[in-house]
Amino acid sequence: MKPRILMCAPRHFEVAYVINPWMEGNVAHGSNAAASRQWNALVALLRRFATVETIAAAPGVPDMVFTANAGLVFGRTCVLSRFLHPERRLEEPHFERWFAEHGFDVRLLPQDLRFEGAGDALFDRRLPLLWMGHGHRTDAAAAAAIARLLDVEVEPLGLVNPRFYHLDTCFCPLDGGALLYHPSAFDAISRARIDALVPPALRIAVDHEDAQDFACNAINIGRDIILNRASDTLIAALAAHGFRVHQTPLGEFMKAGGSAKCLSLKLDEARVSACAAA
Numbered sequence: 345m346k347p348r349i350l351m352c353a354p355r356h357f358e359v360a361y362v363i364n365p366w367m368e369g370n371v372a373h374g375s376n377a378a379a380s381r382q383w384n385a386l387v388a389l390l391r392r393f394a395t396v397e398t399i400a401a402a403p404g405v406p407d408m409v410f411t412a413n414a415g416l417v418f419g420r421t422c423v424l425s426r427f428l429h430p431e432r433r434l435e436e437p438h439f440e441r442w443f444a445e446h447g448f449d450v451r452l453l454p455q456d457l458r459f460e461g462a463g464d465a466l467f468d469r470r471l472p473l474l475w476m477g478h479g480h481r482t483d484a485a486a487a488a489a490i491a492r493l494l495d496v497e498v499e500p501l502g503l504v505n506p507r508f509y510h511l512d513t514c515f516c517p518l519d520g521g522a523l524l525y526h527p528s529a530f531d532a533i534s535r536a537r538i539d540a541l542v543p544p545a546l547r548i549a550v551d552h553e554d555a556q557d558f559a560c561n562a563i564n565i566g567r568d569i570i571l572n573r574a575s576d577t578l579i580a581a582l583a584a585h586g587f588r589v590h591q592t593p594l595g596e597f598m599k600a601g602g603s604a605k606c607l608s609l610k611l612d613e614a615r616v617s618a619c620a621a622a
């Protein structure tokens with residue numbers, strides 16, 4: 345069965361404020377028509393591998409297209425995000441309503457805890473582990489709260505580069521346990537934890553140029569990887585691990601600091617099975 349993915353059309357998308365370095369200089373410099381074309385092409389590509397569900401776009405919340413930040417889904421539970429920035433906090437009721445109306449058990453974190461959903465929380469595909477980013481948007485303390493709420497083991501990772509402000513901008517666990525990531529986006533302790541948990545043969549380090557092209561901000565479904573752009577070297581490295589790369593330009597969304605993965609939220613996340621972890 346195809347996995348389900350939640351997306352939000354860019355009807356009201358624009359760069360209307362600056363809350364990350366990618367947005368600087370881009371306020372009112374986007375084209376909504378070009379964004380719509382890029383989003384439609386992404387959807388058409390994704391439909392080959394997934395069932396795309398959509399939430400209605402709302403006015404006044406231009407970043408709502410980035411559904412990865414709606415919350416974290418695990419089974420039928422959705423831990424709703426609590427955004428750092430007031431501009432994005434306005435998205436919370438829209439997403440809360442959608443999840444409740446679609447049969448999810450919506451869980452709310454304490455008011456004072458910041459958590460930006462699947463943008464900062466990514467399940468490993470080999471280990472029974474949730475990797476969580478902190479340092480820019482999500483509070484370090486969210487790791488323990490999510491571990492308790494979902495009864496999962498959480499590995500916190502400290503993010504140090506403001507351009508890679510969400511974990512999904514620099515880190516992508518792949519089917520079978522390989523890891524696509526940009527090492528310099530992490531503090532030394534986190535790099536050591538990654539090295540300790542992911543064997544060298546499974547680590548695919550992404551260089552600065554590919555990272556700037558949002559190559560880590562990839563959607564992985566089975567052996568297929570959908571992303572904005574990757575170098576021939578990276579495509580070859582992924583092919584050596586058995587993955588096919590599909591590139592689709594998402595430059596309009598990069599002006600807001602997001603790309604393929606940020607524009608999507610997997611709705612069928614489940615515990616890694618014992619045999620996958622073996």
Ligand SMILES: NC(=O)NCCC[C@H](N)C(=O)O
Pocket residue numbers: 363364367407410412413432462463464510512513600601602603605606
């Ligand atoms: N990295 C993501 O998961 N999402 C991209 C969010 C972009 C948005 N302009 C933000 O700064 O929150």
